Amino acid sequence: MTTLPESTAQHEINAALFCGFSDRDFMVRSLAAWPEGRLLITDDPQLLPEIPAAQRLAYAGLGVQTLPFDPEHALARLREALGGRDGVQAVLIDMSWALVAMMGVAAVEHWGNLAERIGAETGLAVVSLYNRQRLIEEQLQSAFRAHQQFLAPSGLYENPYWMPRELLRESTLDEQLGFMLGRVVPDFAGQSFFRTFDKAAARGASPDWVDQSAPLLAMPGQRDRWHIHCLGPLRVFVEGYREVDWQTAGSAPRKTKTLFAYLLNAGEKGAHADQIGELLWQGTESEKTKRARLHHTVAMLRKTLGSADAVLRMGDYYRLNVPPGSLVDITTFEQLCRRALSLARHGKEDAAFAVYFEAERLYAGDLFADLPLDYLATETEDWIMPRRTWLREMAMRVLYDLSKLLRRYRRHAEALHWSQKAIAMDPTSEAANAEAMRVFHAMGRPAAMHRQYRQYRKAMASLGEDREGVEIRAVYDELCRSLDRLTPGQRKTKELAIR
Numbered sequence: 001m002t003t004l005p006e007s008t009a010q011h012e013i014n015a016a017l018f019c020g021f022s023d024r025d026f027m028v029r030s031l032a033a034w035p036e037g038r039l040l041i042t043d044d045p046q047l048l049p050e051i052p053a054a055q056r057l058a059y060a061g062l063g064v065q066t067l068p069f070d071p072e073h074a075l076a077r078l079r080e081a082l083g084g085r086d087g088v089q090a091v092l093i094d095m096s097w098a099l100v101a102m103m104g105v106a107a108v109e110h111w112g113n114l115a116e117r118i119g120a121e122t123g124l125a126v127v128s129l130y131n132r133q134r135l136i137e138e139q140l141q142s143a144f145r146a147h148q149q150f151l152a153p154s155g156l157y158e159n160p161y162w163m164p165r166e167l168l169r170e171s172t173l174d175e176q177l178g179f180m181l182g183r184v185v186p187d188f189a190g191q192s193f194f195r196t197f198d199k200a201a202a203r204g205a206s207p208d209w210v211d212q213s214a215p216l217l218a219m220p221g222q223r224d225r226w227h228i229h230c231l232g233p234l235r236v237f238v239e240g241y242r243e244v245d246w247q248t249a250g251s252a253p254r255k256t257k258t259l260f261a262y263l264l265n266a267g268e269k270g271a272h273a274d275q276i277g278e279l280l281w282q283g284t285e286s287e288k289t290k291r292a293r294l295h296h297t298v299a300m301l302r303k304t305l306g307s308a309d310a311v312l313r314m315g316d317y318y319r320l321n322v323p324p325g326s327l328v329d330i331t332t333f334e335q336l337c338r339r340a341l342s343l344a345r346h347g348k349e350d351a352a353f354a355v356y357f358e359a360e361r362l363y364a365g366d367l368f369a370d371l372p373l374d375y376l377a378t379e380t381e382d383w384i385m386p387r388r389t390w391l392r393e394m395a396m397r398v399l400y401d402l403s404k405l406l407r408r409y410r411r412h413a414e415a416l417h418w419s420q421k422a423i424a425m426d427p428t429s430e431a432a433n434a435e436a437m438r439v440f441h442a443m444g445r446p447a448a449m450h451r452q453y454r455q456y457r458k459a460m461a462s463l464g465e466d467r468e469g470v471e472i473r474a475v476y477d478e479l480c481r482s483l484d485r486l487t488p489g490q491r492k493t494k495e496l497a498i499r
Contacts, residue, residue, distance in 0.1 A: 012116070012119040012120060012123075012148070013090075013119060013125035013126060013127070013148070013149060013156070014112065014115040014116050014118075014119050014126050014128075014147050014148040014149065015125070015126070015127050015128070015147055015148065015149040015150060015151040015156060016127075016128050016130060016143050016146070016147040016149070016150050016151065016159075017030050017031075017127055017128065017129050017130065017150075017151040017152070018130050018132045018135070018140075018143075018150070019129070019130075019131070019132060020131065020132055020133050020351075021044075021047060021129075021131045021133070022133070022350075022351075024048075026153060027048065027129070028048075029153035030151050030152055030153050031048075031090075031092070031127065031151075032153075033090075033125075034089050034090040034125065036087070036089070037087045037088050037089035037090065038051055038055055038088070038089070038090050038091075038092055039055055039056075039057060039081070039082070039085060039088050039090070039091050039092065040055060040056050040057070040092045040093075040094070041056075041057045041058075041059065041061070041062055041064075041091070041092065041093040041094065042056065042057075042058075042059070042093070042094035042096075043058055043059050043065075043094070043096075043097075044094060044096070047094055047129075048092070054085075055085070055088075057081050059097050061077060061081060062074050062077050062078055062081070062093075063077050064097045064098070064107075064111075065097050068106075068107070068241045069098070069106075069107040069110050069111070071110050071111075071113065071114045074114060075114055075117065075118070078091070078118065082122065082124075088124060089124060089125065090124060090125040090126070090127060091118065091124055091125070091126045091127070092127050092129060093111075093126070093127075093128050093129065094129050094131075095108065095111070095128050095129060095130050095131075095143075096131060096134070098111060098139075099131075099134055099135070099139055099358075100358065100361075104139065105138050105139060105142040105327055106142075106225070106227075106327075108139065108142040108143055108146050109142050109145055109146050111128065111146060112128075112143075112145065112146020112147055112162075113146075115128065115146075115147070116148070116164070127151055128143070128146075128147060130143055131351075133343065133348060133351035134339075134351060134354055134355055135339075136332065136335040136336055136339050136355075137335055138327065138331070138332060138335065144159065144161045144162075145161060145162070145163075146162075147159055147162060148162045149162075163179060164179075224238065224239050224323060225323050225324070225325045225326040225327065226238050226322060226323055226326040226327070227241075227326070227327050228264065228326065228327065228328045228329065229329045229364070230261070230264070230328060230329055230330050230367055230368060231329050231330065231333060231362065231363050231364045231365060231366075231367060231369075231391070232363075232364030232365030232366070232369050232370075233364070233365070233369055233370040234257055234260070234261055234368050234369075234370060234371070236260065236305070238305055238306055238307075239306060242306075244304055244305060244306075245304070246304060248300055248303055248304045250300060251297070251300035251301075251303070251304065252297065252300075254371075254372050254375075255280050255297050255375075256297060256300050256301050256304055257370075257371065258279070258280065258371050258372065258375045259276065259280065259297055259298070259301050260301060260305075260320070261368045261371060261384075262276065262279060262375075262383065263311065263318060263319060263320045264320055264322075264328075265383060265384065265387075266319065267319075268319065269317075269319070270312075270314065270317040270318055270319030271317065271318060271319070272316055272317055273291060273294055273316045273317070273318065274287070274290075274316070275381065276294055276318065277290030277291065277293075277294055278290075278378050278379075278380070278381075279375060279378050279381070279383075280293070280294070280297065280375065281293060282374070282378060282379075298311050298313070298318060307321075309321050329362055330367070330391065332362060333359060333362050333363060333391070333394070334394070336355055336356075336358055336359035336362065337359050337394055337397070337398060339355050340352050340355035340356040340359060340398070340401070341401070343355060344356075344401065344405060349405050349408065349409070352405060353402075353405060356398055356401065356402045356405070357402075359395075359398050360395070360398050360399065360402065360418075363391075363395040363398070366388050366391075366392060367384065367387055367388040367391050367392075368384060368388070371384075392425065392426075395425070396422045396425050396426060396429060396431075396432060397431070399418045399419065399421050399422035399425070399432070400418065400419055400422045400429075400431055400432045400435040402415075402418040403415040403416070403418040403419035403422070403435050403436075403439060404435060406418065407435075407438065407439055407442055410442075412439055412442055412443045415435075415439045415442075416436065416439045416440070416443070419432055419435040419436040419439055420436060422435070423436060427455070427456070427459035428456070428459045428460055428463060428465075430456075430469045430471055430472040433452060433453070433455075433456040433472060434471070434472050434475040434476075436452050437449045437452050437453060437472075437475060437476060437479060438475070438479065440452060441479045441482070441483075446483060449479060453472075453476050456468065456472065
């Protein structure tokens with residue numbers, strides 16, 4: 001722990017403050033070192049309302065609200081903003097701008113580097129405010145890598161996982177480890193783990209020794225992480241933010257893209273050459289020809305991804321060599337869904353709304369939606385449909401859960417929008433249709449409620465099902481009973497719906 005310095009100019013502060021934005025007392029006590037002279041960057045007028053308008057700056061004023069995040073542009077805009085304001089001692093920024101899924105993780109890390117530069121250049125304290133009610137695991141971990149300290153009412157705490165940008169760019173892994181150990185144990189400050197002549201020795205050569213999913217150290221020369229969007233059309237970003245162009249000269253783009261998706265789904269274990277051949281050339285070629293075609297397709301995928309090491313061969317197995325720390329939208333989507341559901345269950349509806357909306361935005365369509373139908377399964381392997389169905393059901397739950405929350409707030413028109421969007425994904429969904437019926441009932445539209453029930457029965461009949469589900473029938477009967485008085489016309493409508 002470090003007590004707050006009297007002058008931030010003598011002690012660079014690039015701190016993260018994790019708090020629930022609804023816990024105003026916690027925030028105020030944490031920021032007590034700067035009662036005046038604060039510049040707050042936010043689009044939320046309810047955040048720290050005691051800070052006057054003259055000491056507030058909208059996201060647009062810094063240019064951070066549009067991803068990909070451009071640190072140099074943001075730094076230039078901040079210089080302009082500070083030049084017109086006297087007496088600023090601390091820059092506070094609401095990190096909600098960066099909490100968009102996927103790309104926001106890298107944005108947090110870029111912002112951490114920028115905050116370090118701001119402190120070094122201006123002597124100002126920089127405090128990044130993270131609304132912990134909205135954070136998911138990936139975003140929290142990126143903040144650990146981005147900030148030198150953590151701030152709380154009890155003081156300023158050094159972050160043992162943070163590393164200066166100069167050390168990340170120019171040092172060896174050995175020097176990085178020595179720096180981190182020195183931050184935790186002062187006795188080791190400035191020491192190295194190994195003598196100079198040992199640094200060339202092979203250490204950690206086995207990939208099984210390294211957690212590939214979330215490295216806290218950046219190794220010199222390490223490849224840039226990939227951003228992989230699997231929901232909807234498959235999109236892959238490499239080398240920072242360069243989107244992969246599947247139309248590589250000499251390739252068969254549909255097969256190249258399918259090979260990437262198949263290997264991604266196979267994970268670390270990879271896939272056997274015979275499995276891949278059966279998927280891409282189902283029963284049309286000899287095994288020898290399939291192997292030759294596979295060799296060419298793998299070469300084209302490596303070329304498309306921009307690296308000969310992007311696909312590794314291990315005997316008869318191939319696997320993707322995904323850079324450490326790469327991000328897959330499926331993981332983020334699942335984290336958002338879990339967080340939103342937890343918030344809603346604990347009565348934190350306002351926070352749940354924001355997370356649900358982000359999950360809904362991230363779900364851009366079915367898993368690998370643009371892969372050819374012919375490649376979704378073989379005679380011996382259904383490699384994608386079960387997962388695709390499961391993710392679609394999660395997305396539908398997001399929609400009708402949103403409807404439930406909105407209905408609770410009597411925002412019926414919005415609730416109806418989301419429940420009907422869920423029904424559009426699956427007209428036979430009992431949960432989605434039941435929610436739409438409840439919304440119509442709450443709106444005082446019994447005729448629309450009955451019509452929704454008829455549409456559900458019609459959708460079931462189109463699948464050869466002549467009976468509705470037990471649960472939705474129970475909901476329908478309950479709603480009908482709750483109507484104060486049914487007019488003769490309403491009774492007739494109900495009878496027609498049941499038939």
